[in-house]
Amino acid sequence: MSSKETRFSYVYKSLKCRITEGLLLPGSRLPSSRVLKDEYQVSLFTINKVLAALREEGLIELEPRRAARVCRLENERTFSASVEAILSQKDFLLQLYQTMELVLPPLLTFASHGCKLEAMPHYRQVMKVKKNGDRAGGWRPVSGFLCDVLRNGGGDLPVDLYTALELQGRLGFFVDKQEAYTGYSLKKYFSQSDVFIRILNVSDNRKKYFELCRLYQALHAEIRTGLDQLAHTLPSLPLQTETTFSWNPNRGREYRYMHIVQDLEIKIGTGIYPVGSYLPHEAELAQLYQVSVSTVRSALAILEQRTFTKTLNVKGTIVQTPNLDALSPFTDKSTRQAAIRYLRALQFSSLIMEPISYYAADLFQPADFIQLERRFAMPQSILLNDIIETMMQRIGLPPLLVIMTEARRMTDWGYFLAFYKNKRQTIAELNEKSLLAYQYLCKDDKKAFAHAVASCYHDILDSVRKQLATYFHLAEADSILTPPFLFT
Numbered sequence: 194m195s196s197k198e199t200r201f202s203y204v205y206k207s208l209k210c211r212i213t214e215g216l217l218l219p220g221s222r223l224p225s226s227r228v229l230k231d232e233y234q235v236s237l238f239t240i241n242k243v244l245a246a247l248r249e250e251g252l253i254e255l256e257p258r259r260a261a262r263v264c265r266l267e268n269e270r271t272f273s274a275s276v277e278a279i280l281s282q283k284d285f286l287l288q289l290y291q292t293m294e295l296v297l298p299p300l301l302t303f304a305s306h307g308c309k310l311e312a313m314p315h316y317r318q319v320m321k322v323k324k325n326g327d328r329a330g331g332w333r334p335v336s337g338f339l340c341d342v343l344r345n346g347g348g349d350l351p352v353d354l355y356t357a358l359e360l361q362g363r364l365g366f367f368v369d370k371q372e373a374y375t376g377y378s379l380k381k382y383f384s385q386s387d388v389f390i391r392i393l394n395v396s397d398n399r400k401k402y403f404e405l406c407r408l409y410q411a412l413h414a415e416i417r418t419g420l421d422q423l424a425h426t427l428p429s430l431p432l433q434t435e436t437t438f439s440w441n442p443n444r445g446r447e448y449r450y451m452h453i454v455q456d457l458e459i460k461i462g463t464g465i466y467p468v469g470s471y472l473p474h475e476a477e478l479a480q481l482y483q484v485s486v487s488t489v490r491s492a493l494a495i496l497e498q499r500t501f502t503k504t505l506n507v508k509g510t511i512v513q514t515p516n517l518d519a520l521s522p523f524t525d526k527s528t529r530q531a532a533i534r535y536l537r538a539l540q541f542s543s544l545i546m547e548p549i550s551y552y553a554a555d556l557f558q559p560a561d562f563i564q565l566e567r568r569f570a571m572p573q574s575i576l577l578n579d580i581i582e583t584m585m586q587r588i589g590l591p592p593l594l595v596i597m598t599e600a601r602r603m604t605d606w607g608y609f610l611a612f613y614k615n616k617r618q619t620i621a622e623l624n625e626k627s628l629l630a631y632q633y634l635c636k637d638d639k640k641a642f643a644h645a646v647a648s649c650y651h652d653i654l655d656s657v658r659k660q661l662a663t664y665f666h667l668a669e670a671d672s673i674l675t676p677p678f679l680f681t
Contacts, residue, residue: 200235203441204243207233207356212252212263215365216333219265223253226260234349276374276423277431279366283420285436285591289362290413292438292592295552297355298405299544301339303676304346305393305401313341322386332368332379335386342393347544348537350442354596357440367419375422379415402679438592442538442599449484453492456482459605461501461512464573472502472510529669532661536673538603539657543650544676545600549584549593551643551680554634556587565631575620576627577649580634604653619656623649640680651675 208229211217224232229240244261247253253261279286310316318334336359343351364379372378392408395401424430460466473481478489493510496502500515561583568579585597630645654675661670 200233201239201242204229204233204235204239205246207360208243208247209250209252210360212247214360214363215369216336216360217263218333219263222260222262224260232349276426279363280420280423280427281431281434282363282436283424283430284433285438286362286420287413287417288590289358289438289592290409290416292590292596293358293362294406294409294413295548295593296545296596297358297409298402299548299676299679300343300347300351300355300541301393301405302398302402302679303544304343304351306346306398306677308342308345308393310342310390310393313338313345315341316390319386319390332364335389336364338389347541348534350534350537350541353442354440357438358592361438362416367416371419371423374426375419377419377422379412379419382412382415398677399679438595440595440599442603449482450488450491450495453478453482453484453489454495455605457492457496458499458501463575466512468512468514470512471508472512474509529667532665532667533669533673535603536654536658536661536670538600539650539654540673540676542600542604543647543654545596546650547643547647547679549588549597550630550646551639553584553588554637554639554642556589557583557634558587561587562635569628569631574624576624576631577646580627580631580646623652626652644678644680647678651678 208217208223217223223229223244226237226240226244230237233240244253244255247261248255251264253263255261315334315337319338322331322334340352340355343355368379368382372380388408392401392404395404457466457472466472472478472493475486475489475493478492479486482489493502493504496510497504501512502510503513504510565579565583568574569576581597581601585594588594588597626645626649630642630649633641633645654673658670658673658675661667
């Protein structure tokens with residue numbers, strides 16, 4: 194099991210990157226400690242510890258009873274990426290902006306539907322950008338405004354992804370720094386800030402989605418042009434460095450015993466450990482998960498509390514059918530929050546899978562169809578998983594693969610909730626829809642294939658939301674809406 198990223202390290206790296214990449218200008222103030230606490234979902238103690246570390250590094254100044262101020266750093270420290278460093282990441286950056294093309298339009302389309310844009314915190318600043326340009330902050334208010342919209346409609350998950358894409362995409366360099374080298378800048382792109390407002394105000398979701406697609410396609414093209422112009426400033430293009438897109442939406446939440454609980458629940462729910470069988474002994478589980486026996490015992494205690502298992506003296510831990518009517522795992526605040534986050538992850542997946550499936554439809558090879566037919570014939574096969582795994586093997590965009598991998602990891606947690614009560618019937622219905630998607634793929638009907646895959650995710654979200662609301666009385670589940678389809 195890989196070592197986890199702590200909440201402190203995540204917040205520290207995020208704020209430092211926002212400063213060094215120009216998202217937070219020298220002389221400007223950070224949000225207040227309480228705002229940062231809510232934004233990053235951490236304690237005030239963690240925020241204060243991060244601010245102290247940033248002050249020690251000379252990045253911020255702390256004043257009594259006032260928000261921290263960004264120090265006026267030397268120019269080379271303000272923008273950490275030189276031309277050579279940027280060009281050494283050319284392939285990665287182009288992949289990143291192509292990934293933005295695929296995932297940001299559906300997220301913004303859904304989040305802005307029915308949203309009062311005028312009420313967003315950064316709305317007035319965005320409108321000033323059109324009039325005053327850089328004097329109003331340039332691209333930064335637009336970035337903040339889009340985060341406002343995403344948070345309003347989709348929670349913290351899409352905001353977290355947007356921020357990671359923006360920072361690792363070196364947007365600050367292309368807008369603020371590149372002009373000094375080539376005379377070319379993305380300032381003109383963000384000076385038309387009212388374009389974002391106009392598109393997000395479109396009432397027809399399908400029309401809005403395609404306008405956003407064109408907007409991000411244009412951004413991708415502008416980045417490509419900018420990189421080509423930068424390349425002319427050097428005698429030769431530097432070797433491409435191996436850069437990995439970093440996005441871990443579960444940072445700080447990856448307690449090892451809960452990872453074990455989640456993994457065992459999935460294996461019980463999918464029949465790997467069937468009812469009546471015994472789980473491996475504690476020592477075996479400790480070796481399997483690379484943890485201590487005491488950590489395994491903590492995990493097994495939660496499984497027994499949730500009635501998935503029962504520990505018998507001498508014999509071991511036996512798997513049993515959970516009593517869903519008696520089971521109340523959402524009585525404490527942290528578990529309820531985890532359940533809502535899980536539903537948000539399902540909503541997130543149902544949004545991005547339609548355009549991703551459409552994009553991936555052309556990438557399937559003849560050998561993939563043969564392999565899928567074989568896997569479909571296997572007992573207890575879940576066809577949707579087979580299709581998505583094959584899709585991920587063919588997609589050549591590493592940043593997109595990271596997003597899909599993390600989305601699948603987040604939605605694994607509640608798998609048993611969706612399928613355990615009526616497991617056979619639910620999986621049979623899901624397989625029927627997945628088979629329909631596969632048939633569309635065989636006919637090279639990309640739109641129908643993408644629609645059918647997205648429909649599977651919509652059904653899973655509906656099923657889990659109903660299960661949480663009905664059997665576990667989680668009232669908050671009703672507020673997680675099923676997104677509309679994009680292509681129809």
